[in-house]
Structures are given as C-alpha cells and as structure tokens.
Amino acid sequence: MSHISPVLWQFLVKWLTNFSLFPPEASKVAPQMDALYFFMVLISLVGLTVVILLIVSFSVLYNKKRHPVAVQIEGSTLLEATWTIIPLGLFLITFVWGALLYFRIYTPPANAMNIYVVGKQWMWKIEHPGGQHEIDALHVPIGRPVQLTIISQDVFHSFSIPAFRVKREAIPGRYTSVWFEATVPGTYHLFCTQYCGTNHSQMIGEVVAMKPDDFRQWLQGSTSGNSLAQDGERLFASLSCNACHNPRPDSRGPNLVGIYGSHLTLASGETVTVDDAFLRQAILNPSEHVTPGYAPIMPTYQGQISEEGVFALVEYLKHLDSDYRIQQTLNTTVLPADNEGSPAPGAKGSKAPGEVKQ
Amino acid sequence: MSEPNAHNEQGAEHEPHIVSPGTYAIILLVLLVATATTCGMSYIDLGEWHIAINLFGWHVGTTLFWNPVVALAIACTKMTLVVLFFMHIKYSSKLTKLTVISGFFIFLGLISMTLADYVSRAWGRW
Amino acid sequence: MSAATIVTLPDQATARIPKMNFLTKENGLLSWLLTGDHKRIATLYLISITFFFFIGGALAGLIRLELLTPQNDLVAADTYNKLFSMHGLIMVFFFLVPSVPATIGNFLMPMMVGAKDLALPKINLLSWYLYVIGGLMMLWTMCVGGVDTGWTFTTPLSTHYLNTHVVSAAMSVFVAGFSSILTGLNFIVTIHKMRCPGMTWFRLPLFVWSNYAASILMVLGTPVLAITLTLVALERIFHIGVFDPAFGGDPLLFQHLFWFYSHPAVYIMILPGFGVISEVISTFSRKRVFGYTAVAFSSVAIAVFGFFVWAHHMFIMGISNYSALVFSLLTMLVAVPSAIKIYNWAFTLYKGSITFETPMLYAIGFMGLFTIGGLTGVFLGATGTDIHLTETYFVVAHFHFVMVGGMLMSFLAGIHFWWPKWTGRMYPEKISQLAALTTFIGFNLTFFPQFILGTLGMPRRYAAYPPEFQVLNVFSTAGATVLGIGYLLPILYLTWSLKYGAIAGDNPWHATGLEWQTQSPPLTENFPEIPIMDHEAYDYEWLERMERKEVASV
Amino acid sequence: MSDSTAIAQGASAGAAPHGEHPSYQRHHFETVGQQFDATNFAMWIFLLTEVMFFGGLFTSYLIMRNWYYRAFVEGSHQLSILWGTANTTVLIISSFTMAMAVWSAQMRRKGALLLFLGLTFLLGIAFLGIKGIEWHEKWVKHHVPGIHQYSEQAFLNPASDPEVFKEYHDKPLSPGMAQKTEEYFFLYFAMTGMHALHMVIGVCLLVYIFIRARTGAYTNGHFTFVENFGLYWHFVDIIWIFLYPLLYLISRY
Numbered sequence A: 001m002s003h004i005s006p007v008l009w010q011f012l013v014k015w016l017t018n019f020s021l022f023p024p025e026a027s028k029v030a031p032q033m034d035a036l037y038f039f040m041v042l043i044s045l046v047g048l049t050v051v052i053l054l055i056v057s058f059s060v061l062y063n064k065k066r067h068p069v070a071v072q073i074e075g076s077t078l079l080e081a082t083w084t085i086i087p088l089g090l091f092l093i094t095f096v097w098g099a100l101l102y103f104r105i106y107t108p109p110a111n112a113m114n115i116y117v118v119g120k121q122w123m124w125k126i127e128h129p130g131g132q133h134e135i136d137a138l139h140v141p142i143g144r145p146v147q148l149t150i151i152s153q154d155v156f157h158s159f160s161i162p163a164f165r166v167k168r169e170a171i172p173g174r175y176t177s178v179w180f181e182a183t184v185p186g187t188y189h190l191f192c193t194q195y196c197g198t199n200h201s202q203m204i205g206e207v208v209a210m211k212p213d214d215f216r217q218w219l220q221g222s223t224s225g226n227s228l229a230q231d232g233e234r235l236f237a238s239l240s241c242n243a244c245h246n247p248r249p250d251s252r253g254p255n256l257v258g259i260y261g262s263h264l265t266l267a268s269g270e271t272v273t274v275d276d277a278f279l280r281q282a283i284l285n286p287s288e289h290v291t292p293g294y295a296p297i298m299p300t301y302q303g304q305i306s307e308e309g310v311f312a313l314v315e316y317l318k319h320l321d322s323d324y325r326i327q328q329t330l331n332t333t334v335l336p337a338d339n340e341g342s343p344a345p346g347a348k349g350s351k352a353p354g355e356v357k358q
Numbered sequence B: 001m002s003e004p005n006a007h008n009e010q011g012a013e014h015e016p017h018i019v020s021p022g023t024y025a026i027i028l029l030v031l032l033v034a035t036a037t038t039c040g041m042s043y044i045d046l047g048e049w050h051i052a053i054n055l056f057g058w059h060v061g062t063t064l065f066w067n068p069v070v071a072l073a074i075a076c077t078k079m080t081l082v083v084l085f086f087m088h089i090k091y092s093s094k095l096t097k098l099t100v101i102s103g104f105f106i107f108l109g110l111i112s113m114t115l116a117d118y119v120s121r122a123w124g125r126w
Numbered sequence C: 001m002s003a004a005t006i007v008t009l010p011d012q013a014t015a016r017i018p019k020m021n022f023l024t025k026e027n028g029l030l031s032w033l034l035t036g037d038h039k040r041i042a043t044l045y046l047i048s049i050t051f052f053f054f055i056g057g058a059l060a061g062l063i064r065l066e067l068l069t070p071q072n073d074l075v076a077a078d079t080y081n082k083l084f085s086m087h088g089l090i091m092v093f094f095f096l097v098p099s100v101p102a103t104i105g106n107f108l109m110p111m112m113v114g115a116k117d118l119a120l121p122k123i124n125l126l127s128w129y130l131y132v133i134g135g136l137m138m139l140w141t142m143c144v145g146g147v148d149t150g151w152t153f154t155t156p157l158s159t160h161y162l163n164t165h166v167v168s169a170a171m172s173v174f175v176a177g178f179s180s181i182l183t184g185l186n187f188i189v190t191i192h193k194m195r196c197p198g199m200t201w202f203r204l205p206l207f208v209w210s211n212y213a214a215s216i217l218m219v220l221g222t223p224v225l226a227i228t229l230t231l232v233a234l235e236r237i238f239h240i241g242v243f244d245p246a247f248g249g250d251p252l253l254f255q256h257l258f259w260f261y262s263h264p265a266v267y268i269m270i271l272p273g274f275g276v277i278s279e280v281i282s283t284f285s286r287k288r289v290f291g292y293t294a295v296a297f298s299s300v301a302i303a304v305f306g307f308f309v310w311a312h313h314m315f316i317m318g319i320s321n322y323s324a325l326v327f328s329l330l331t332m333l334v335a336v337p338s339a340i341k342i343y344n345w346a347f348t349l350y351k352g353s354i355t356f357e358t359p360m361l362y363a364i365g366f367m368g369l370f371t372i373g374g375l376t377g378v379f380l381g382a383t384g385t386d387i388h389l390t391e392t393y394f395v396v397a398h399f400h401f402v403m404v405g406g407m408l409m410s411f412l413a414g415i416h417f418w419w420p421k422w423t424g425r426m427y428p429e430k431i432s433q434l435a436a437l438t439t440f441i442g443f444n445l446t447f448f449p450q451f452i453l454g455t456l457g458m459p460r461r462y463a464a465y466p467p468e469f470q471v472l473n474v475f476s477t478a479g480a481t482v483l484g485i486g487y488l489l490p491i492l493y494l495t496w497s498l499k500y501g502a503i504a505g506d507n508p509w510h511a512t513g514l515e516w517q518t519q520s521p522p523l524t525e526n527f528p529e530i531p532i533m534d535h536e537a538y539d540y541e542w543l544e545r546m547e548r549k550e551v552a553s554v
Numbered sequence D: 001m002s003d004s005t006a007i008a009q010g011a012s013a014g015a016a017p018h019g020e021h022p023s024y025q026r027h028h029f030e031t032v033g034q035q036f037d038a039t040n041f042a043m044w045i046f047l048l049t050e051v052m053f054f055g056g057l058f059t060s061y062l063i064m065r066n067w068y069y070r071a072f073v074e075g076s077h078q079l080s081i082l083w084g085t086a087n088t089t090v091l092i093i094s095s096f097t098m099a100m101a102v103w104s105a106q107m108r109r110k111g112a113l114l115l116f117l118g119l120t121f122l123l124g125i126a127f128l129g130i131k132g133i134e135w136h137e138k139w140v141k142h143h144v145p146g147i148h149q150y151s152e153q154a155f156l157n158p159a160s161d162p163e164v165f166k167e168y169h170d171k172p173l174s175p176g177m178a179q180k181t182e183e184y185f186f187l188y189f190a191m192t193g194m195h196a197l198h199m200v201i202g203v204c205l206l207v208y209i210f211i212r213a214r215t216g217a218y219t220n221g222h223f224t225f226v227e228n229f230g231l232y233w234h235f236v237d238i239i240w241i242f243l244y245p246l247l248y249l250i251s252r253y
C-alpha cells in the first residue's frame, strides 16, 4: 500500500495517531474553562441548528413549486421578542460565567509560589526564586499554585500554555501576572502567542509539570548556586544601594526592611501597597514615588539594570524582613513546602503587613 | 419639473437664518472676556478636591484639581458659543443639531472609556 | 409629472440593451477618469478592488502553502511575516472595507433613494483617487520589500523594532482611510438630503439602512485610525514615543486608539453585507423582509454599540479587569442585533415563494457561515474563554468566517444579483451555482479546521508550528485551493457574460427596488424623471399590480 | 483632507447652465435649497471626522499628562503665556471677521465681503507668524523632540547649566521626569502642528475665496462655499480654544 503514495500514507498514519480535537486538560482551571467552552458550543449548536432548520424547512415547504404565491407578513412582535431575549439571556450567562473565570485566572491565590518570567525577542527567560534559570522551558510542580510575574524587555509577547488554558501578555515596562495549578505531570507546549517580529514562531518552549518530589530533585539538580534573592543582594551591594539604604540611623534612604506588602503613604498623599510593581517603579523611577521625610535624591536606574536584575532586587527586598543579610546559606535553594500550612519563602502574602518586624 | 416642497427635510431651510452683526459682536466680546478669564484664572490656585472611597478594602481615589477643570469648563462654554452663533447651529435644523451632538457623544466615548481603563487599573492589582 | 414609479415589463426574448446608458454615454479613458457618475465610479472601484482581492488571495495562497508543512521551508520566517501582514492589510483596507459600500453601494445608493447621483459626485471621484493612491502606495511598499507588522501595527514592534517599510504602509492606510471617510460622508448626506418625494425613512430599502449605519462608523471611526497611524509614523521617524515604553509612552494607548477604529471597522465590513442579504432574501422569496423595522434598527444599534466594545481585543493585554468586564458586557449586547437579523431573514422565507438562483445560494451560505462566525465571536467576547482562545487560530477562523464567509459571500451575492442591472446582461446561471457551491465547500474545508487548531492552542502568525498540528493544516490548505477555484470562476464567467450573456431586461428578478424600475444598464441620470415613492419597500403586491397594468396597456 | 471637500463644493459654481436653474445649481440637485442643505450638512459631517481626528490626539495628551504631570508642568512653563494669549485673541477675532464675511456674503455686499475676508486672512497669517516665533524659540532651545539633540538639561536635577536653570522658578525635575518633558513637547508639536496645518489650508483657501469673491462669485445669493469655509474656520478656532488652556496654562500659579 505504502508504495503507491508514501506521502498520502504518512499523512494517514499521522492523522490516525495524532488526531485530537482537544488539548490536554492539565491544570486546575482547564476543566472549568472547558465547561464554559462546551456550554458555548452547545448554545452555538442550538442557535445554528435553529437557523439551519428554519432555512431548510422553509426552503422545502415554500419553494416556488410548492408554494407559488407568497403570503405577505409584516412581522411578529412576539417572535421578535423571542429571538431578542433568548440569545440575550444566553449571552449574558456566558458573560457572567466568563467573567468569573477571568477573575479566577488573573487573581493569584495568596499561597502561590512565584516564578519570574522575562520575555525578549525571541526567548523566554525564567527565574525561579531558588536561583534556577531556565530558557524557553518552565518546570513546575503539580498540585501547587504557581504565580508567574511576567515582563517583556522589548516588545509585546504573550506567555501561553494551552494545556493549562492560561495566557498572559508580556508587556514592556510593566508587570503582569497569571497563575495556574498544574494537575497532570507531563510536558506541554509553551508558546509566544503575540506577534513579536521575525522569529515569533521560534519563541516556543516546554512546560514540564512534575510530581513534587521530582520537582524538588530538579530544583536541586539545576541550581546555579545562588538563590534569586542572593543575586539580588549582590546587586544591591554592587549598585551601592546600600550606601543609602542601610539600617544606620543617619541613612539617606528609607529603611527597606519589611517594606514588602506594607502600605506606604507617599509625599503626594497617595497610599500604595508595596508590591512587585511598586518596587520596580521605585527602583527605576524613584522620583515618582517619594516617601515623606526623604529628599528625592535616589538616582534612576532606568537602563542600568536588566529586567532579570530588577526581579532579583525585588525578590531580595521581598525577603528582607529582619536584616540586610538574607538568612540563607549558599546552595540551599528555596523549596516548596508540601503542606498548605507553611508557605514557601517565595509565597506571596506569607507575611501580612502586621507581622512586619521593624 | 421639480416640486421643491415634496422633498423631505430641506423645506425648512431654503433661506438660512441671517445672524446680525450685533450678535456676532456680543459673542466676540464674551469670547475675549472668557479668554482673559481663563488666562487670569491660571495664576490663581483654585485648590484641589480629594475624592476617596474605601470600599471593602479597595482604595479608590483621585484628586481633582480645580484649575484645569475650570479652564476646560470655560473652553467648553466658548466652544458652545462659537458653535451656536458663529456656526449658526442655534438656527439650524434639528438634524444638524443632532449630528453635532452625536459626534461629541462618540468623542466623549473615546476619551472617557479609554481613561476609565487607566483609572481603574489602580483599583486592583492588575 | 408621473404619479407612479416607472415600471416596464421585462421581456427577455426581445429585449435589447438600451442604446443610451451610463456605459455608452461617453467614450474614452478620460470620460471614465473624470466622471462624476456614481455608476462609473462604482465600476472603477469594482475593477480596482477585484485587482486587490486577487493580490491578497495570492498572498493567502502562499501563506497556506507555507503552512502545509510544520517547518518553515517554503519561505523564510521574515517573508512569511510579510505575507500575512500584506495579506491582512490588503484584504482589509483595499478589499473588504470598500467592497460592498464603494462598489455596490456606490452603484445603488442614489438609485435606491431615487436620486440622480450622490450628493457630492466630485468627492466621490476624489475618494476613488485616494483609494488608488493608497493602493499604489501599498503596492510600492510590497515591491520594495513589504512590511511585517501584522495588519494591526502593534507598537512598539512597529515603531522601533522593525526595519521594514512601516511608514509607507501606514501612510497608505491613512490615505485609503480618507477614501472610505469620503464615501461614508457622501452616503450619509445622500440618504438625508437626496431622497425622492415620498421616500420616507421607513420606505428605504434595508440596503440603504445598513449602509447608513456603516457610513456612521466610517465617518467617526476612521479619523482615529488616521491620527493613530500618523503618530506611529512620527514616532518611527523622530524616535520619540507616545507608544513606546522605553521612551515613556504606553503601548496600550496604541491598542486603545487602534481598536477604537478597528472594531467598528469590522462592522463597516459586515453591515453593508447585511444590506445585500436583506435585498436578496426578500427578492427570491418574494416577500417583504420579516420585521423590517427590527432589521433596520438593529443596523443602527450595531453601529452605535459597536463603538464601545473595542477593548475586547485587549482582554489579556493588561487593561484593567473592570474595564474588561464592561467591554465584555457590551460585546454581548452588540451580538444580539446580529441574532435578530439572522432570525428575521430566516423568517422572511416563511410562506414565501422561494427560488434558488445564485445570489440566493450565496445568501443562504452567508447565513450559515456568519452565524458560526458570529457565535465564535461570542466565545472570544466572553473574557474567560478569550484567555485560552485569543491569539490562536480560533481567532483567525472566527474572522475569516465573518469576513470571508460573511462579507465576501454577500459581496458575491450582491454582484450576481445586480450584475444584470449593472451590465444589462445575465451571468450564466448553472456555472455560477456551481461556483457558489464550490466556495461554500472550499470555505468550510479551509477554515473549519482552524477552529480546532485554535482550540488545540496553535498560535496565529506562526511560520512554523509543532508537527502534531499538520493534519488539520493540510486540510486547510487543500480547502484554500478549492476556495481559490471558487473565486476564480466568477471572474471568468462574469467577464464572459459581458459579451455573451443573455440580455437581462430591466427587472429580471421582479424585484421591487427603485433601481429595478429603470432600464438596465441605467441612464447616467438613473431615471428619466425623478420617481415618486408611493409604496412600502418590498411591496411585491404593488409590483404585481404595476406589471399587470403595463401588460394591459401594451 | 479638508480642502478637497471645500474645493469640490466650490467647483459646483462652475457647472454648466441648466435650463431655468441658476448657473451654480448642480444638475443632480432638484433645488438650490437642496444643494445648500446637502453641502452644508456634508461640511458638518466632515467636521465630525475632524473632531475624531483630533480626538485621538487629545486622548493621548490626557493620558500622558496624568502620568507625567510634573514634566508637563515644566514643559508648559516653557511656553509664553503672552504669545499664547495673543494668539488666542487673534484667532477669536478672526473667527468674528469670518462670521462677518459670511454675513456680508449673505447680504450680498461685495465690498464688505472682501474687507472681512482680507481681515481674516491677515489674522490667520498673524496667527501663523506668532506660532512660527514660538516654534523658533523651541528650536533654539533644543526643545524640538526628534529633530536634533533634544535637550532636557534645562529641566534636570541638578541642572548642568546654572544660567539656564535660573530661568525656571519651579523645582527642578529628577532625571527620569526631565526626560518626559520630551513627551510633552512631542505632543505640543503634534497638536499645534496639526492645528497649524489646518490653518495653512484655511489661509490658502481664503486666498482662493478672496480672488473669486472679487468677481462677485459669492455675492449673487450663492454663498454656500463661504458659509462652509466659515464652518471650517470656526472649527479650527475651537480646536485652539482647547489647546490654549491644555498646553499653555498647566499650573501657572
């Protein structure tokens, strides 16, 4: 058979082995998304079937041969109302359902572990809190919510994991975030879905969801020696941030210990919550967020720190809760906690503003 | 061969209303005074108004500076005068009036809905 | 003064093409290039957009060929990017936006309202010239190397990261935009000011209503695109930025401004098509359109609401979640009027007396395909599912269903429907029915698999893709070939019919519109004398009475 | 853009005589009134497109102003209130003379028409002249973004050139913010430039109208073109009425 047309044969084989109508459901939100998707398929089928049924049956019943003289009809308010209200109702249901899902996907839970993602033409750089760097690959444990903090270094990109049904734009100059909880171990596609220039279609990679133990092993195996926070600490010293930000009483800059998660009142009267985005802004555009009691003397670091560097600084400042030295020794990477009760050091919100040790 | 009045919508306006020079002069005067006011006003600090709402832990707040608001209000008044009198809208057909209004409606839609996005970004953590 | 509109009986056996008509009035190239006659300008438009359609189609062919295999082996990634960018730009701005309004609309609008010409004939001609200038700029851009921004000109990619001909492409769209503004302006003025005696708003054919709605969108939306593209060009030339964050700008601002035009633009692209469908369905089922007022007002509702849903293209791009909520809700609301239309058309068939000539086949195809396209739009309008589906082939399939399955189908329906009026000759019926069927089959084969691809997660604008997506892509490419044939056929037989087609007579379809109550092809002045409208639109009983009367008087 | 509308309408006057109708009536209109109405309405629609055209710029301006308020204040203080106010006055008066020109045409007074057209023209030129002076100043100070090396030095903290710095009574800006003044000037040039472009088109049309008015073209009862041009001119005035407080008067106290 195969000698007749090898191309056709291959094609058939491929079809039979690879054909699927649906991507794998590998995250907690995937079945929820698919439920809505199927609901919409269903109402679409109903709507479409009605349209087709009407057309076909009228075409048969009232074609010229059967029905030579048309009967003029103005319209019908009742019918008009029917096909206004039913689709409207169905669309509103999809709206509410969709919105719930949307807020779920874009609102990370407090105990999520944080992984940083930098997009640039044309690769994804991933920074784990434990200092593991990855390029075009992302390793995550299953059964734990993972929050991605994403930024782009140049143009728009979009971080997409179809098997998890999540996707978020990487925007230059701004953090965005998305979260997921992988459920099935396996290797999945990672795509850049926003058109970003020549090699847009090469900006792809793999997401590897692993059992917690495997993940722990992977973390240990691929550590770079320093945790991200330690990288940050080095930067903090080498950029001489500590010349001004230090625990000395006469320091020129505010003490940054425990600042993460607290509420700051700025000189302009605004109150802000210190989060990743604020820290980034405070480092790159210090003049826009002046703390009362301090002169606006902090220089801008725009263009001097790479986005990965900013991530490292942010991660460092996040953990700065007692002293300017981080309580970590080299080679001890941040490991995810197995039980919900004790969130990992990287976990967001693990430290409510009240507990801040000053 | 034509029946002028059979045409819809234009019957009303064969002879456009002629506004008298006196009216124009008054409008000119008002416009000049308004310009002077705008200019003078900008040297006075009209203060600001803090709007702050605290809803279930959300801090929704902005500060409204009166100077630009007043300046823009005056500009809008000036515009209205120019449109009504210099551009004869006061004496125009309903259709033209409606056209102008709907144009500004869409214009405001563009500005307000875009700004609404920027403003509300601060409300959440997105 | 005639009391009733002119009706002359079609007598296809002995009919001759009238000696005096708009095509023969004057001869020579200049008489065409300097014409003020809306029907000649429509003809010029028809020729030029057909030209651009085939260029766009050829690019689509290359896209599909490249996607036959997972690797990027036919063309380099850069070339591929240029292919789809030029394909999108040409198809949208040089084919679909002017398609129905500037050709069929231009041809019919004055006749439908009972006027001798559009209100501003010179402006109309100017608009064609602007179109041509814009088109030449686009062709020039293509010849010197093309542009690879995608049709959406996404900043900061387009402003600072590409070294292709972004500025000339943007300016070409700018110029073409003004062409469409002027067409819209002309229509609005004509509809308001040029209606013949007795032509009240609710006697207007629905084609006029839907083009009116589209014109509002053109007039108020397009300028925003113009200024946005100007800013893109300035930013590129002077290296400063309102759109590039590296210079303190905001790329989302570009998105807001761009989509403020480009969402209404999708309704510019569909509303005139709705108009064609109304005319065709009514004529071939010999019935007044069911729920005339509802259909008329739904067009206007789409136009008004259509302005306020633009951010549904930006759900994952970092707009505020609250904003996403509002825009999603409005998107759902704007989908309803389309549903109203579809069901009203379906019910127009009820108790009609239906025949299935080619325009009707296209119209029925339209209803099925547009419903699918529109409903998948709702998938994208729901914020949650959009996260998964956006920027994948699901979107590509969605918009080809509405644009190609919707608008292109209705364009072809319209061209066939009014071809006898336009040229005085019939197109060959059997082969055109075959063409309609071919496009329908080819279309589904091309674009249906793309829904599945999108759901599986295949991103759009990919020159190479993971091998497991190949099977569906092969289907799609195969379908595109069939589709291409389906589109080549009409151009062949329509050209053929110019010389050999049967003489059509004035009103081969026994349609009620004013345009059918004058000779085919019409006089330059459209009507021997200005008609007086004394009946409702789609009043087939009136038509019958008139025809009977004429028979009696012969 | 705008001139084309007007030209095509103006050309209508040249149409061939047509039976009992006045020579300026185009053949496809039933009555002169219909013609007037249609062109007038068309002009309004056209102005709406212009509103949306500037709308994009205003939106960008508002967002940037909110983000970089300090830079916008400093940038704005670089403009001369005197020139700005003078220009506003000039433009408002020119709007008045234009309205009077339309009135003269309506009253069929050729002399007055020519006078007011002439005045409008002069005021238009005056506006452009003043604008030119202002732009020149920016050029000299290297405040034209993009063209030659943009100089944010003057706004900088610490200012590199104490002499320049003395001019500024406000607190100097941080480097990041100082750079954003470029954003202000970009929008300043985009907005006033787009406005000036409209003025230039208007002034050219005025010359055309003036020449034709001398032959009595608009004082024969057919003043549509003057009327429509008037609408255009007032529209351009309105844009400036908004540009003036937005660009010149940010936080002057």
Ligand code: HEA
Pocket: A043, A044, A046, A047, A048, A051, A086, A087, A090, C152, C266, C267, C269, C270, C312, C313, C331, C332, C334, C335, C336, C338, C339, C340, C342, C343, C370, C371, C372, C373, C374, C375, C376, C377, C378, C380, C381, C382, C386, C389, C390, C391, C395, C398, C399, C402, C403, C406, C407
């Ligand atoms: C002709 C063009 C056209 C038309 C008419 C539409 C119509 C619609 N579009 Fe589409 N759209 C595009 C062209 C068009 N679109 C293009 C070109 C893009 C991509 C741009 C790009 O990124 O390159 C796009 C992208 C696009 C997106 C963004 C996707 C993304 O990038 O994430 C969204 C999201 O909301 C959307 C939604 C809709 C909706 C809700 C409609 C609605 O108007 C549809 C309304 C119609 C119906 C709903 C069908 C009829 C209804 C029935 C028969 C009732 C059924 C009955 C029951 C339910 C009982 N479209």
Ligand code: HEA
Pocket: C053, C054, C055, C056, C057, C058, C060, C061, C063, C064, C084, C085, C087, C088, C089, C091, C092, C095, C096, C149, C150, C151, C152, C396, C400, C403, C404, C408, C446, C460, C461, C462, C463, C476, C480, C483, C484, C485, C487, C488
């Ligand atoms: C009106 C709009 C319109 C029309 C009619 C079409 C028609 C077609 N489009 Fe297009 N398409 C768009 C608008 C349109 N498209 C837009 C806006 C985009 C997005 C661009 C972007 O991402 O920026 C897009 C993107 C797009 C893609 C996605 C590219 C990507 O994301 O990587 C694909 C892929 O299959 C595609 C395919 C097709 C096909 C097969 C047709 C077919 O229907 C075409 C059939 C016609 C023919 C095949 C022509 C037949 C004639 C010949 C072949 C002979 C030619 C001969 C000579 C010239 C002498 N289109």
Ligand code: CUA
Pocket: A119, A120, A121, A122, A156, A157, A158, A192, A193, A194, A195, A196, A197, A199, A200, A201, A203
């Ligand atoms: Cu990065 Cu596409």
Ligand SMILES: [Cu+2]
Pocket: C262, C263, C266, C309, C310, C312, C313
């Ligand atoms: Cu849209």
